[in-house]
Amino acid sequence: MATTSNPFLQADGKKPTCMEMLQSILDGDATSDQKDYFKQHMDHCMPCYKEYNLDMAIKELLKAKCCGGSCPEDLVSQIKSKINSSAT
Amino acid sequence: MEFEDAPRQHYSEKEKQEVFDGEFMPHIHSMYNFGYRLTLDRDDAKDLVQDTYLKAFRFIESFQKGTNAKAWLFRILKNSFINDYRKKSKEPSKVDYQEIETYYNSEEVDRQITPDLRVESLKDMIGDEISNALNSLDVDFRTVIILCDLEGFKYEEMAKILDIPIGTVRSRLHRARNLLKEKLKSYAQSMGYNKA
Numbered sequence: 001m002a003t004t005s006n007p008f009l010q011a012d013g014k015k016p017t018c019m020e021m022l023q024s025i026l027d028g029d030a031t032s033d034q035k036d037y038f039k040q041h042m043d044h045c046m047p048c049y050k051e052y053n054l055d056m057a058i059k060e061l062l063k064a065k066c067c068g069g070s071c072p073e074d075l076v077s078q079i080k081s082k083i084n085s086s087a088t
Numbered sequence: 089m090e091f092e093d094a095p096r097q098h099y100s101e102k103e104k105q106e107v108f109d110g111e112f113m114p115h116i117h118s119m120y121n122f123g124y125r126l127t128l129d130r131d132d133a134k135d136l137v138q139d140t141y142l143k144a145f146r147f148i149e150s151f152q153k154g155t156n157a158k159a160w161l162f163r164i165l166k167n168s169f170i171n172d173y174r175k176k177s178k179e180p181s182k183v184d185y186q187e188i189e190t191y192y193n194s195e196e197v198d199r200q201i202t203p204d205l206r207v208e209s210l211k212d213m214i215g216d217e218i219s220n221a222l223n224s225l226d227v228d229f230r231t232v233i234i235l236c237d238l239e240g241f242k243y244e245e246m247a248k249i250l251d252i253p254i255g256t257v258r259s260r261l262h263r264a265r266n267l268l269k270e271k272l273k274s275y276a277q278s279m280g281y282n283k284a
């Protein structure tokens with residue numbers, strides 16, 4: 001196990017749990033140092049490896065399926081006309 | 089309606105139109121999707137988005153040109169949803185946040201509670217399963233997933249949009265992800281996966 005300093009270490013020296021590291025990555029809060037560190041961590045932590053792959057797959061699926069495409073065509077024109085009629 | 093402690097801006101009519109068209113309107117599709125995911129109704133979503141844009145125009149001088157328009161708009165929409173829409177509907181807030189904090193802080197849940205949902209079974213969810221699973225979550229949990237995973241907002245932005253501390257954003261996201269996984273797991277089971 002390489003002993004590069006842990007970029008997840010908090011100011012008070014508290015060591016983050018696997019779950020905390022994983023959540024930072026998932027939530028898009030991790031720095032690139034932290035991402036690199038976590039990649040190495042996954043080489044010897046099977047639970048993290050599995051959970052990471054599952055969570056990322058869900059995130060991808062959400063993006064692919066729930067982003068809804070476009071708003072109704074008339075919505076933009078309705079907003080514009082309301083604003084123009086309210087402006088003096 | 090102010091987002092940051094930005095001083096009140098002074099815009100000419102022309103500038104107002106420029107900010108509105110150039111900085112607000114480009115987010116209309118994301119805004120509509122947010123509105124739809126909150127109300128789960130396409131007509132209500134339209135009303136909510138229209139209402140949000142009219143408010144944004146009315147309060148445009150509390151918005152500082154070139155700052156985070158998307159977060160500002162999302163915040164107005166979220167507030168309109170709570171104040172105008174949610175009041176009308178009978179859906180009560182079912183979430184006990186005290187419970188969540190306790191849940192989040194207890195050590196034994198450090199390992200996930202859903203180890204048997206597998207990536208392979210997700211690959212077969214090519215229909216509406218994920219969308220239905222998301223929609224079935226309580227609105228407060230749904231919201232953080234939308235903001236983080238669909239829209240890519242950061243903790244700080246989410247905290248401002250939702251008027252909650254960053255720690256609460258984190259714990260709510262954590263809980264929301266687990267609830268979503270539970271839903272997906274039961275879909276996977278009902279579809280006959282995860283058996284082998």
Ligand SMILES: [Zn+2]
Nearest residue numbers: 018045047048
């Ligand atoms: Zn680990």
